[in-house]
Amino acid sequence: MLAVVLVAGALWTWARGRPLATGVLLGLGTATKLYPLFLLGGIAVICLRERRYRDLADTVLTAAAAWLLVNAPAYLSGAQEWKRFWEFNSERGPDLGSPWLVISQAWHVTIAPHTVNQWSWLLFGLWCVGVALLGLRAPTTPRLAQLGFLVVAGFLLVNKVYSPQYVLWLLPLAALARPRWRDQLVWQATEVVYFASVWWYLGGELAPGDGGDTTTYWVAILLRMAGELYLVAVVVRDIWWPRHDPVRTSTLAQPPQLTTTRSNAVAV
Incomplete structure (x- = not known):
């Protein structure tokens, strides 16, 4: 459940344009279960398409740093015990x-x-x-x-x-x-x-x-x-x-909203 919560948090921070926070949450999630690591592949695809290379680097580096930070004490205090998870899954x-x-x-x-x-x-x-x-x-x-x-x-x-x-x-x-x-x-x-x-x-x-x-x-x-x-x-x-995607179609179907500024109203 901890990994699930961290992945959900990573999806939220990514949607809010916070790659550093996304990397931290994915790194912590990968420290609990392996699968949060796989989301970095989706982030890589998005960043490559949109040329957001800085966001990709920030996410990957912070994820690696978070994973190392929480794994280092366990590995340094008992390397054999730390490896047991990987050995069990391999065997x-x-x-x-x-x-x-x-x-x-x-x-x-x-x-x-x-x-x-x-x-x-x-x-x-x-x-x-x-x-x-x-x-x-x-x-x-x-x-x-x-x-x-x-x-x-x-x-x-x-x-x-x-x-x-x-x-x-x-x-x-x-x-x-x-x-x-x-x-x-x-x-x-x-x-x-x-x-x-x-x-x-x-x-x-x-x-x-x-x-x-x-x-x-x-x-x-x-x-x-x-x-x-x-x-x-x-x-x-x-x-x-994309016309079948309910998220995109619901967004496109919304009427324009009016935002009032000091001088005039602007449709956004």
């Missing part, structure tokens, strides 16, 4: 909620941690390249929430584990990227099904009576992925055809 194989678990169980194959590490990061890298190209070639500059949602969703789709709480990572990004109840409810319906299924699976409630494979849990995993891909597709459409 774990296909785990709960991931497509790799479905492949491993459905085809009855053992996928080594090294193999799934390579493939998951390769697929995520290709996904990020696709998001970057989309952001750079879109008719208008995408919003940070849109790019951030796409990158984090891609990470969760190909990652070797999907813990139930990971849905919270996407929540503020999804709410700002596509603020429409219909699309949010479609996505959340699939997440609710998965949330119930993972606990039933761990409790043995989904195990078939004949002792065969737990195909019901596989369906829940694929359904959860389909829900995320649905929202991804809608956000991609909004970026490529």
Whole structure:
């Protein structure tokens, strides 16, 4: 939850034109969980499109400084303990909620941690390249929430584990990227099904009576992925055809406001 709050704060400060504060919040967020780091990719796309190189440098440098500042005491007082998080994630194989678990169980194959590490990061890298190209070639500059949602969703789709709480990572990004109840409810319906299924699976409630494979849990995993891909597709459409973006269309639909100055009234 701390990482979620920090990411939400970073989105707010970026919208207010405060790159230094955005960098600090993303650095602190990355110190709690890795995924806030991915938002720097969206910021890079925006800054490259708009030639805001100073803002990009300020955000990246302050993020790095904040991350180092809070990690230094832990690393200096116990380097081995500090590394344990990275070692654990590197050593774990296909785990709960991931497509790799479905492949491993459905085809009855053992996928080594090294193999799934390579493939998951390769697929995520290709996904990020696709998001970057989309952001750079879109008719208008995408919003940070849109790019951030796409990158984090891609990470969760190909990652070797999907813990139930990971849905919270996407929540503020999804709410700002596509603020429409219909699309949010479609996505959340699939997440609710998965949330119930993972606990039933761990409790043995989904195990078939004949002792065969737990195909019901596989369906829940694929359904959860389909829900995320649905929202991804809608956000991609909004970026490529901005007239579908509810944030942009609602802004354009607002009538001009009058601002009174000492001399006259000026429409803005």
